[in-house]
Amino acid sequence: MLVVKDLNAYYGKSHILQGVNFDVKQGEIVSILGRNGVGRSTTCKAIMGDVEPHGSVMFKGEEIVGKKPHEIAHMGLGYVPENRDIFPTLSVRQNLMLGMKEAGKEGVWKIDDLFDRFPNLKERAENDAGVLSGGEQQMLTMGRTLMGNPELVMIDEPTEGLAPKIVEQVGELLEEIAARGVSILLVEQKLTIALKIAHRVFVMGHGHMVFEGTPDELRANDKIREEWLEV
Amino acid sequence: MAELIIFSLLHGLVYGLLLFMLASGLTLIFSMMGVLNFAHASIYMLGAYVAYTISQYVGFWPGLIIAPVVVGLFGALVERYGLRHVHKYGHVAELIFTFGLAFLIEEFVQLIWGKQTVGYHEPAVLAVPLFEMYGQTFPAYKAFMLLVSVAIFIVLLVVLTRSRVGLIINAAITHPSMVSMLGHNVPMVFMGVFGVGSALAALAGVIAGPSLGTSPGMAVLLGPIVFVVIVVGGLGSLIGAFVASLLIGMMTTFAVAIDYSFGQFFMDVGLNMDPDGVLSDLYTVTIAQLGPIMPYMLLVLILIFRPTGLFGTREV
Numbered sequence: 066m067l068v069v070k071d072l073n074a075y076y077g078k079s080h081i082l083q084g085v086n087f088d089v090k091q092g093e094i095v096s097i098l099g100r101n102g103v104g105r106s107t108t109c110k111a112i113m114g115d116v117e118p119h120g121s122v123m124f125k126g127e128e129i130v131g132k133k134p135h136e137i138a139h140m141g142l143g144y145v146p147e148n149r150d151i152f153p154t155l156s157v158r159q160n161l162m163l164g165m166k167e168a169g170k171e172g173v174w175k176i177d178d179l180f181d182r183f184p185n186l187k188e189r190a191e192n193d194a195g196v197l198s199g200g201e202q203q204m205l206t207m208g209r210t211l212m213g214n215p216e217l218v219m220i221d222e223p224t225e226g227l228a229p230k231i232v233e234q235v236g237e238l239l240e241e242i243a244a245r246g247v248s249i250l251l252v253e254q255k256l257t258i259a260l261k262i263a264h265r266v267f268v269m270g271h272g273h274m275v276f277e278g279t280p281d282e283l284r285a286n287d288k289i290r291e292e293w294l295e296v
Numbered sequence: 297m298a299e300l301i302i303f304s305l306l307h308g309l310v311y312g313l314l315l316f317m318l319a320s321g322l323t324l325i326f327s328m329m330g331v332l333n334f335a336h337a338s339i340y341m342l343g344a345y346v347a348y349t350i351s352q353y354v355g356f357w358p359g360l361i362i363a364p365v366v367v368g369l370f371g372a373l374v375e376r377y378g379l380r381h382v383h384k385y386g387h388v389a390e391l392i393f394t395f396g397l398a399f400l401i402e403e404f405v406q407l408i409w410g411k412q413t414v415g416y417h418e419p420a421v422l423a424v425p426l427f428e429m430y431g432q433t434f435p436a437y438k439a440f441m442l443l444v445s446v447a448i449f450i451v452l453l454v455v456l457t458r459s460r461v462g463l464i465i466n467a468a469i470t471h472p473s474m475v476s477m478l479g480h481n482v483p484m485v486f487m488g489v490f491g492v493g494s495a496l497a498a499l500a501g502v503i504a505g506p507s508l509g510t511s512p513g514m515a516v517l518l519g520p521i522v523f524v525v526i527v528v529g530g531l532g533s534l535i536g537a538f539v540a541s542l543l544i545g546m547m548t549t550f551a552v553a554i555d556y557s558f559g560q561f562f563m564d565v566g567l568n569m570d571p572d573g574v575l576s577d578l579y580t581v582t583i584a585q586l587g588p589i590m591p592y593m594l595l596v597l598i599l600i601f602r603p604t605g606l607f608g609t610r611e612v
């Protein structure tokens with residue numbers, strides 16, 4: 066579904082992505098693991114066209130390098146950024162409405178579904194999103210992207226800085242997303258959720274992948290874990 | 297006294313809302329694209345001249361509609377084929393681009409319409425006094441200006457707070473790339489905002505032309521004040537632009553009406569000043585004379601004590 070080949074990206078003169086290769090198949094949950102600063106978020110942004118990509122990114126059989134971010138989003142690729150880029154001056158409901166690609170057009174995911182799942186969001190539906198707690202903002206960011214009916218969603222560090230109970234909720238939502246047939250690219254630093262739900266994992270080193278395998282294979286590979294993941 | 301207050305209030309309101317029509321576009325463009333459009337006041341002037349020419353052939357009313365549309369399209373083209381390409385070279389390049397555009401428009405206006413004030417007049421139906429009070433009249437045309445700008449303010453408010461496009465604009469002010477990644481065509485929205493902002497400036501020019509005079513100097517006359525408005529209100533804040541527009545509109549009109557000097561003040565409080573002293577020139581300065589520099593004094597005070605402006609969140 067998503068095939069990334071020799072992806073390079075730069076911030077000014079620094080060469081951040083140095084030939085990234087990986088793929089996500091239809092209905093699959095793939096996780097990219099790695100420490101901070103190895104280029105995981107840049108990978109997502111380069112795929113979305115937010116950072117200028119060099120190389121090849123095929124999505125549903127079509128080359129998307131060179132396309133604009135909104136065109137890529139319309140093809141069915143969704144992105145949930147790590148910094149929870151909610152729109153702070155808009156209400157929770159308005160944030161969700163902006164997730165829809167066309168006015169008032171709900172797809173598989175409905176605002177009410179989301180509110181049923183997260184009563185906190187429902188309670189604050191008309192409040193400014195800026196007042197939400199970190200966990201609520203995370204749910205809102207994920208919900209907002211889902212409103213656009215993505216076929217593949219890239220989720221960047223959804224559990225960062227969240228309480229264990231909220232992390233559990235994030236995990237449940239990820240499982241439901243997968244159950245509805247949406248492919249997931251989960252970018253994480255911590256292994257817990259990723260090893261639990263991913264079908265395949267990639268480990269990213271400095272600007273490229275250093276490991277590919279199943280969660281079990283990664284558990285068995287002490288060397289990779291020690292060198293690239295453990296802090 | 298009542299006369300002074302009523303008329304100054306009305307004139308201040310007319311002037312303030314005129315400022316707002318310019319400031320609203322300027323501040324929206326700034327907050328979305330991060331570029332201060334130095335050509336904004338020139339576009340206002342262009343609006344007046346285009347409307348003047350149209351009015352020569354088909355009268356005032358069609359000009360009122362057509363000129364903003366034409367100038368708005370011009371603005372959209374400037375964004376699409378000019379500013380957007382300059383964007384990748386950074387904000388300084390964009391600033392210089394709009395600066396150049398301002399000169400270009402000014403020269404173009406002088407080339408086509410000459411350096412003299414052109415005879416752009418209000419339609420006969422509005423060239424009458426609306427009412428008379430204390431022997432002073434209030435022109436119907438000023439009331440019309442008031443009406444147009446209030447209508448624009450309401451439309452702008454409704455579009456920005458109630459419509460989907462308004463939501464997208466609001467979100468794109470703070471997070472343009474996120475909005476883009478949700479599937480909204482942000483470059484198109486930018487072009488639209490630039491176009492509509494230009495159309496608003498042009499409309500302000502169209503209605504101001506007959507009242508303030510349509511001359512190549514009209515951009516320079518209003519441009520700096522509009523910058524003061526958006527800095528005082530807070531860069532990027534529409535509410536701030538509105539409040540600051542009215543504040544500065546009122547301040548300057550009230551000042552003009554007050555013929556009161558420092559010398560008089562000192563006399564009133566019982567101090568006797570030497571009329572031939574070193575500072576005697578200063579004593580005779582009246583509030584009315586200070587009127588034109590008051591916005592700039594306010595600007596300096598704001599920059600010292602509240603650099604984010606009244607309602608802004610970012611520093612200048």
